[in-house]
Amino acid sequence: MSQATLPRDDKCNGWYQLLDAPAPARRLNSSESADWLVIGAGFTGLAAARRVAELRPHDRVVLLEALRVGQGASGRNTGFVIDLPHKRDLEGDDLAHKQKVLSLNRAAVDDLETLVRRHRIDCGWSRAGKYQGAVGERGLQYLDHYETLLKEFDYPYRRLARDELAPILGTRHYAGAIYTANTALMQPAALVRGLGETLPGNVELYEHTPVVTLARSAGQWCATTPEGEVRATRLLLGSNIYAREFGFLKHRMLPVMTFASMTCALNDEEMALFSTAPHHFGLTPADHAGTTVRLTPDRRLIIRNQYRFVPRYHDDLAERTRIRKGHRDSFEARYPSLAHVPFEATWGGACGLSRNYTAFFGRVGDAAWMSGVHQSVGAARGTISGKLLAELATGEDSDQLADMLAISGRPAINPPEPFLSLGVKARMKQAAWASRSEM
Ligand SMILES: Cc1cc2nc3c(=O)[nH]c(=O)nc-3n(C[C@H](O)[C@H](O)[C@H](O)COP(=O)(O)OP(=O)(O)OC[C@H]3O[C@@H](n4cnc5c(N)ncnc54)[C@H](O)[C@@H]3O)c2cc1C
Numbered sequence: 001m002s003q004a005t006l007p008r009d010d011k012c013n014g015w016y017q018l019l020d021a022p023a024p025a026r027r028l029n030s031s032e033s034a035d036w037l038v039i040g041a042g043f044t045g046l047a048a049a050r051r052v053a054e055l056r057p058h059d060r061v062v063l064l065e066a067l068r069v070g071q072g073a074s075g076r077n078t079g080f081v082i083d084l085p086h087k088r089d090l091e092g093d094d095l096a097h098k099q100k101v102l103s104l105n106r107a108a109v110d111d112l113e114t115l116v117r118r119h120r121i122d123c124g125w126s127r128a129g130k131y132q133g134a135v136g137e138r139g140l141q142y143l144d145h146y147e148t149l150l151k152e153f154d155y156p157y158r159r160l161a162r163d164e165l166a167p168i169l170g171t172r173h174y175a176g177a178i179y180t181a182n183t184a185l186m187q188p189a190a191l192v193r194g195l196g197e198t199l200p201g202n203v204e205l206y207e208h209t210p211v212v213t214l215a216r217s218a219g220q221w222c223a224t225t226p227e228g229e230v231r232a233t234r235l236l237l238g239s240n241i242y243a244r245e246f247g248f249l250k251h252r253m254l255p256v257m258t259f260a261s262m263t264c265a266l267n268d269e270e271m272a273l274f275s276t277a278p279h280h281f282g283l284t285p286a287d288h289a290g291t292t293v294r295l296t297p298d299r300r301l302i303i304r305n306q307y308r309f310v311p312r313y314h315d316d317l318a319e320r321t322r323i324r325k326g327h328r329d330s331f332e333a334r335y336p337s338l339a340h341v342p343f344e345a346t347w348g349g350a351c352g353l354s355r356n357y358t359a360f361f362g363r364v365g366d367a368a369w370m371s372g373v374h375q376s377v378g379a380a381r382g383t384i385s386g387k388l389l390a391e392l393a394t395g396e397d398s399d400q401l402a403d404m405l406a407i408s409g410r411p412a413i414n415p416p417e418p419f420l421s422l423g424v425k426a427r428m429k430q431a432a433w434a435s436r437s438e439m
Pocket residue numbers: 004006007039040041042043044045064065066067071072073074075076077078079080081082209210211212238239240241242243257258259260304347348349350351371372373374375376377378379380381382
């Protein structure tokens with residue numbers, strides 16, 4: 001049984017730095033038994049733990065998180081909870097598939113909104129919608145294609161030209177965009193911390209408690225942590241890409257990082273660029289390899305772009321300097337009059353992709369279930385699939401679960417090393433080069 005490579009916090013997450021210091025972590029320092037063990041407290045693990053606890057109110061659920069809640073990828077993203085199907089789920093002519101993905105993602109947005117309202121989670125939650133933005137000719141071609149796809153399944157949208165976009169986005173950089181209304185925007189570290197703080201009473205959350213080894217013996221799962229262990233009848237994996245460390249989907253996930261930088265809060269004069277209400281927005285790139293931009297309700301601009309293949313789940317500091325420089329270039333190209341505004345933080349997060357853009361949802365072993373590989377859109381997909389994973393594992397039956405099973409597939413198997421690293425790196429370089437005008 002090998003020791004897992006564990007998540008680590010680089011202390012760079014700009015969202016997390018904006019939060020108050022949390023209460024001290026409850027760490028596991030004893031030997032415990034539980035009905036359910038959930039590993040990982042991101043969107044997936046939190047939703048799975050919550051749902052299983054609701055369905056089995058007399059069962060004991062233990063949720064183990066290596067870091068503090070909000071320090072992992074779920075607290076590091078750009079805060080879009082997107083209802084629309086993404087990439088492969090949006091392509092093709094299987095309209096029934098697209099409708100299922102759409103209705104599941106919508107259920108995720110609704111579920112999160114209900115929890116935010118019920119527990120008054122202060123995370124800047126807003127149904128602001130999102131812009132899909134094109135900078136140049138390449139982006140406009142992607143936008144035309146996107147428009148065709150939206151029309152095909154009758155999804156309402158508004159197409160905007162440069163002049164209409166400029167007062168909203170505060171820049172004339174975008175040649176065009178498509179606005180869709182049902183995406184929610186939020187502060188991800190605040191949201192997941194809030195979700196972790198409001199779990200049902202029969203969930204015990206231990207933070208700073210990484211699972212170091214995981215084994216099955218005598219019909220039980222046994223997870224050892226640095227100072228304790230948990231024996232549980234059933235296992236739900238919400239550890240996403242790190243599930244590889246325990247041998248799950250080991251050769252089917254691609255560990256990649258993507259990165260974001262955040263400015264300090266803009267002053268009144270700087271905010272004058274954004275003359276049209278609501279004075280905050282989210283924009284994703286028409287060309288997927290382009291740049292995501294957000295203006296937050298607390299007046300910060302965020303730039304996200306670039307991917308790196310990270311077999312050990314982290315990049316090095318020299319690389320981070322290059323990434324920050326790339327963010328700076330993207331920022332100043334959009335906002336030349338804000339060139340004096342500094343970045344307060346630059347961070348990255350490890351996500352799981354697969355070569356065939358297929359997420360995984362289902363059983364991975366005896367009394368073990370996993371949902372992961374959410375292709376960089378895990379806020380919605382992690383939330384709904386985590387909830388439905390609990391339903392699958394408890395034997396519940398629902399239309400949502402049937403839909404989730406119907407849209408799930410098997411991530412493609414990776415070629416062996418060194419071909420994998422060489423291939424992924426070459427593909428990323430090629431995509432970055434081809435999309436440089438959209439960065
Ligand atoms: C910069 C950036 C921007 C992004 N923007 C968006 C966006 O706007 N919208 C969107 O939908 N998605 C976005 N994503 C992707 C999104 O963050 C992920 O898809 C999502 O976080 C996946 O959620 P998850 O719960 O499945 O996995 P994770 O968030 O990775 O959670 C897994 C958890 O498991 C824990 N863990 C792992 N191993 C162990 C262990 N051995 N023991 C205990 N705990 C363990 C980790 O610490 C982690 O907290 C972005 C990602 C990044 C990095």
